[in-house]
Amino acid sequence: xxxxxxxxxxxxxxxxxxxxxxxxxxxxxxxxxxxxxxxxxxxxxxxxxxxxxxxxxxxxxxxxxxxxxxxxxxxxxxxxxxxxxxxxxxxxxxxxxxxxxxxxxxxxxxxxxxxxxxxxxxxxxxxxxxxxxxxxxxxxxxxxxxxxxxxxxxxxxxxxxxxxxxxxxxxxxxxxxxxxxxxxxxxxxxxxxxxxxxxxxxxxxxxxxxxxxxxxxxxxxxxxxxxxxxxxxxxxxxxxxxxxxxxxxxxxxxxxxxxxxxxxxxxxxxxxxxxxxxxxxxxxxxxxxxxxxxxxxxxxxxxxxxxxxxxxxxxxxxxxxxxxxxxxxxxxxxxxxxxxx
Amino acid sequence: xxxxxxxxxxxxxxxxxxxxxxxxxxxxxxxxxxxxxxxxxxxxxxxxxxxxxxxxxxxxxxxxxxxxxxxxxxxxxxxxxxxxxxxxxxxxxxxxxxxxxxxxxxxxxxxxxxxxxxxxxxxxxxxxxxxxxxxxxxxxxxxxxxxxxxxxxxxxxxxxxxxxxxxxxxxxxxxxxxxxxxxxxxxxxxxxxxxxxxxxxxxxxxxxxxxxxxxxxxxxxxxxxxxxxxxxxxxxxxxxxxxxxxxxxxxxxxxxxxxxxxxxxxxxxxxxxxxxxxxxxxxxxxxxxxxxxxxxxxxxxxxxxxxxxxxxxxxxxxxxxxxxxxxxxxxxxxxxxxx
Numbered sequence: 311x312x313x314x315x316x317x318x319x320x321x322x323x324x325x326x327x328x329x330x331x332x333x334x335x336x337x338x339x340x341x342x343x344x345x346x347x348x349x350x351x352x353x354x355x356x357x358x359x360x361x362x363x364x365x366x367x368x369x370x371x372x373x374x375x376x377x378x379x380x381x382x383x384x385x386x387x388x389x390x391x392x393x394x395x396x397x398x399x400x401x402x403x404x405x406x407x408x409x410x411x412x413x414x415x416x417x418x419x420x421x422x423x424x425x426x427x428x429x430x431x432x433x434x435x436x437x438x439x440x441x442x443x444x445x446x447x448x449x450x451x452x453x454x455x456x457x458x459x460x461x462x463x464x465x466x467x468x469x470x471x472x473x474x475x476x477x478x479x480x481x482x483x484x485x486x487x488x489x490x491x492x493x494x495x496x497x498x499x500x501x502x503x504x505x506x507x508x509x510x511x512x513x514x515x516x517x518x519x520x521x522x523x524x525x526x527x528x529x530x531x532x533x534x535x536x537x538x539x540x541x542x543x544x545x546x547x548x549x550x551x552x553x554x555x556x557x558x559x560x561x562x563x564x565x566x567x568x569x570x571x572x573x574x575x576x577x578x579x580x581x582x583x584x585x586x587x588x589x590x591x592x593x594x595x596x597x598x599x600x601x602x603x604x605x606x607x608x609x610x611x612x613x614x615x616x617x618x619x620x621x622x623x624x625x626x627x628x629x630x631x632x633x634x635x636x637x638x639x640x641x642x643x644x645x646x647x648x649x650x651x
Numbered sequence: 652x653x654x655x656x657x658x659x660x661x662x663x664x665x666x667x668x669x670x671x672x673x674x675x676x677x678x679x680x681x682x683x684x685x686x687x688x689x690x691x692x693x694x695x696x697x698x699x700x701x702x703x704x705x706x707x708x709x710x711x712x713x714x715x716x717x718x719x720x721x722x723x724x725x726x727x728x729x730x731x732x733x734x735x736x737x738x739x740x741x742x743x744x745x746x747x748x749x750x751x752x753x754x755x756x757x758x759x760x761x762x763x764x765x766x767x768x769x770x771x772x773x774x775x776x777x778x779x780x781x782x783x784x785x786x787x788x789x790x791x792x793x794x795x796x797x798x799x800x801x802x803x804x805x806x807x808x809x810x811x812x813x814x815x816x817x818x819x820x821x822x823x824x825x826x827x828x829x830x831x832x833x834x835x836x837x838x839x840x841x842x843x844x845x846x847x848x849x850x851x852x853x854x855x856x857x858x859x860x861x862x863x864x865x866x867x868x869x870x871x872x873x874x875x876x877x878x879x880x881x882x883x884x885x886x887x888x889x890x891x892x893x894x895x896x897x898x899x900x901x902x903x904x905x906x907x908x909x910x911x912x913x914x915x916x917x918x919x920x921x922x923x924x925x926x927x928x929x930x931x932x933x934x935x936x937x938x939x940x941x942x943x944x945x946x947x948x949x950x951x952x953x954x955x956x957x958x959x960x961x962x963x964x965x966x967x968x969x970x971x972x973x974x975x976x977x978x979x980x981x982x983x984x985x986x987x988x989x990x
Binding site for chain 1: 700701807808809837838839840841842843845846849864866867868870871872890891904905908909910911912913914915916917918922924925926928929944
């Protein structure tokens with residue numbers, strides 16, 4: 311489980327996660343939330359992580375900034391970032407990464423902003439923590455950043471409190487605060503779920519544009535495959551705490567290799583005739599008692615003898631180094647529908 | 652589709668609902684003049700952004716919110732004209748299911764107790780009869796009878812939503828208002844619950860008013876759709892023609908803002924991005940209330956309020972320019988039929 315087993319990348323990835331397993335201590339015993347999560351993010355790449363609630367996508371993001379409660383969460387594996395392993399580097403090093411080299415925005419901008427400070431103070435805060443900068447300069451940078459995220463009359467808005475802003479403007483403020491230190495990677499966890507669809511379109515455009523213009527890599531965590539299709543270059547699908555597929559977005563949509571990815575895509579109402587029966591995946595996501603072999607096997611219509619064995623994330627690229635991976639040993643034998651057929 | 656002569660199950664005319672703001676200094680115009688019919692057996696979708704007033708419409712339809720003005724007839728009966736006692740009987744036919752299944756179930760009541768509550772309130776049979784009917788309702792929505800003895804925290808989100816559907820069905824309503832009923836559910840479950848709604852409609856001849864912000868959901872399930880913005884309907888009509896060729900600039904923008912799960916070469920070139928956000932319903936813009944975000948707005952849109960008119964049979968729109976040759980000619984086609 312070290313970087314040697316990864317598909318040889320053309321240059322060193324910005325982020326390299328290997329064998330990440332997160333366990334929580336609960337009253338009912340230990341709960342393995344994720345296991346064997348491994349993936350890379352290249353510089354400037356936009357990766358979408360999709361999955362249903364409980365699949366481990368959010369805690370993977372939180373673990374990268376070491377934001378999990380240390381008393382109950384145990385993290386194993388490595389998170390390689392700029393020569394450091396974020397799983398066990400010193401707290402002091404972690405503080406230099408958090409908010410400065412890796413920024414993060416959350417789903418609910420209202421609970422992520424402090425109601426008693428102006429938005430300008432909150433944007434400037436990360437700057438003042440990480441750099442030696444005068445108050446006046448920090449304020450000027452905050453105004454400049456508000457302008458970059460598309461807030462009208464930023465000179466006035468900088469002194470507003472969060473409650474004076476609409477939901478979309480609050481999310482813009484969060485993006486401004488996350489990007490002001492020019493991080494290499496921005497983790498966005500469901501950044502548009504609380505927003506209306508017309509505002510979501512604005513925020514997704516903004517994220518994509520800022521990522522492209524500043525070469526900031528984006529890790530977008532979402533349950534919405536449409537959002538990934540529009541914003542990302544690669545899609546990582548998670549199920550029951552494991553990465554089950556990793557592919558360029560267009561490939562994943564057109565020709566998914568894992569039955570779960572295919573099932574998710576086919577259940578989207580966009581693709582079915584109006585009023586027709588929507589294809590669905592039978593059963594429920596396992597939570598506490600994980601199947602020993604393939605975790606999707608109890609719900610999988612392609613399950614057969616052999617699926618009860620533990621599944622590894624296999625290299626499935628048509629060409630070496632394409633980085634296409636799938637956790638299904640039968641991927642060459644089964645032909646699965648995607649969004650187009 | 653119901654025959655033309657048939658009486659609509661609900662008929663709403665010039666509905667207005669206003670609320671005072673918290674400091675009582677201003678008035679929120681939550682619904683500001685809306686007229687529509689819901690036909691027996693159909694699914695009528697209402698789509699809109701937050702603050703559009705769609706939830707208030709739903710609550711008004713099931714008598715949870717008295718109208719400020721305007722009329723509503725349920726099966727020809729004007730609720731304002733009957734006694735409280737008659738109303739209590741009458742309103743059983745019109746039920747609502749809310750978005751958040753956690754907030755809608757009492758955590759200290761067993762599932763079966765929650766489901767039989769409406770029957771008890773309606774004094775409909777003995778306790779054991781009520782219980783039997785509640786269990787039957789649970790089974791009908793695909794839950795095992797043992798589920799009845801459990802408590803809300805022991806169920807998943809999808810199961811809880813099924814419990815709410817079962818509870819709404821116990822009184823055998825004719826109309827069911829579904830307010831964002833699948834928004835809180837995971838993707839793989841959402842399809843199952845939507846399928847259940849369709850099945851129940853067939854079996855019980857139910858009529859639905861489906862309120863949601865999710866275009867893919869509303870367009871999948873609805874026969875007709877109303878598009879709401881700042882307390883008014885912007886457009887109303889049958890689903891397919893509206894999706895294929897919207898008449899109102901707001902509908903056009905909504906359709907193009909919806910992220911489509913398609914490979915890049917099949918996606919429509921970039922959409923119309925609406926600037927800004929929905930204005931405050933306390934002080935909506937003059938004239939057409941969408942004009943502040945409309946890319947086609949003309950000077951007269953600020954001065955004259957568009958008339959709600961039937962442009963072609965069954966298709967209503969509130970826009971001065973809708974239907975004029977060349978208007979909104981860069982029509983996006985909806986991504987509905989890629990497969």
